[in-house]
Amino acid sequence: MYGYRGTVLRINLSTGDIKKEALDKELAKQYLGGRGLAEKMFANEVDHKIEPFDVDNKLFIAAGPLSGVQTVPTGGRYMVITKSPLTGTIASSNSGGRWGAELKFAGYDMVIIEGKSEKPVYISIVDEEVTIKDAAHLWGKMTSETTEMLLKENNEKAKVLNIGPGGEKLSRIAAVMNDLDRAAGRSGVGAVMGSKNLKAIVVKGSSKPEVADKDKLKEVVKRVNEKIRENGVTGQGLPTYGTAVLVNIINENGVFPANNFQQSTFAQAEEISGETLADKYLVKRVGCYGCPIACGRHCKVDDIESGGPEYETVWGFGADCGVSDLAAVIKANYWCNEVGLDTISASATIAAAMELYQRGLIKDDELDGLSLEFGNAEAVIEWTKRMGLREGLGDKMAEGSYRLGEMYGAPEYSMSVKKQELPAYDPRAIQGQGLAYATSNRGGCHVRAYLISPEILALPEKLDRFEANGKPEWVKIFQDLTAAIDSTGMCLFTSFAMNADDYADIINAVTGDDYDAASLLATGDRIWNMEKLFNIDSGLGKADDTLPKRLLEEGIVDGPSKGSMSQLDEMLPKYYDVRGWDAEGVPTEAKLAELGIK
């Protein structure tokens, strides 16, 4: 088998059984790998209505056919698939770093975790040799210390994926962390890992995936690397400033939410911008496995040196909490990674708590002396820790902003879709992004379809961001292409420079398959519909394809986008139609037959 390793590792933590199964290549033809294939396998074998913390929920950790394939740019990614304790949808969280590639070197495309261990354990994978080991000494430890201990105990060259106290304590916004500071952050996948008493997976491999046509691959990689180098974003913008370069541009457009989306510009944006980060705190640039772009940052403040912060994180702990102290943002990001929470959901939950406090719903006597006022820099650091450790009010906050709001009778102050916190773009003046938020199969998210690219960054072409017309079609194409890219093992950021034909050419050279742009997009469409069917079975419906009340009913109050309102009502029926779904957003028989979904 080319690209793929052909083996799935299935580990049952209740019984201790470890099995190696052959990868279903026929299913891989339909769903590619990574996100698509692992989700389809998950949907085939897990009850769609299962409670996320039920012992029979499973965790699929999957690389793609291009992960770990030498010379493929950005082929270091993997996906964590489970039923989300945050959203109740199918979850698939993507992460970079090196772990995904190492899993392939060990000879596996995917690890399936079933059951629940009685005591804390970790899994060690060294090529053929797979062992379940005691993790009593690691339980309760922060993610970096856990990683260091495991490297020492096992092999300094191994790669470590783990959870922090957040995941152990079943925070619904807990991340799976790997390689110290990369995160499969979203949808609470770390809590499902914690519910199984699984602290970490250490992997070390010593063989490489085979390539079907080496000459062809050489030629295609040369071509796409040139594109990546020459593209202004992947060749210059991301390498120089990282993702945080977006702070100023999003703010200048008046769609940079501040104070829990009460405003849409932040007067101190410059102080937390990518430019300021580069000037004051940047230590070095870092890249994931095989990445020519290297958008990752390493920053230093006082005695803390750590990976990040990314744009979304700077926005979350910064503007969304009214904080203009970039040093505090870097520290909050560090602690968020240490306790193992998703930086978007954690920061947005603090912002929601701040608004609940502003409105008198959370009272001073619940704060143990730690302020929840917007703009308090110390608060974002300390509340992040307390949330991860479930201390004081942090215990309620660990449930995420929606459930926190519900506890105070005011879930409308949660800026979330399907209970997952929204990222850093006000959708009321970026209509396509608003539709993408509302229809995302994993709840509030920007990377299921990054319409910011055409609507703000003019890539691949400039669309009028205030216009609703034509956006349903754009959203569908972005969702389908993203689903396909996520299933290859490559990084979504390559799509600033690469088109569908480029991805098809790389897949074909590596696996020997015969994709073209159309069949790749059809694969993405199939994945999207399969996810949607899972969610419908789980009990989600049209009413969940929506935006928070404030963003639906109120216009933007400040800045250059002032007055702009969401046009979701107009776009949603058209979107369902473009997708081949009925008026309730259910895929029609004809659509499923067209895609060959069984």
Next chain:
Amino acid sequence: MRKMTIKVRLFATLRTDRGKEVMVDGPEAMTCRHIINTLEIPEEEVAILLINGRDGQLDTPLSPEDIVSIFPPVGGG
């Protein structure tokens, strides 16, 4: 000929040797093209051009109160 001055904000790599914010003098109803020529910014370096936070064109005539923001190719997510 009447003159006017426009406030221009620059970002990312465009700040090198130019600064964050510059005032550009020019004739009445000057355009963004005049501004980038004055600041010696090659046209292909202008990925996003905003006039008062809205998409602008290089040849749109400007009014004295306008604020122009210019970005080189940037992205993220």
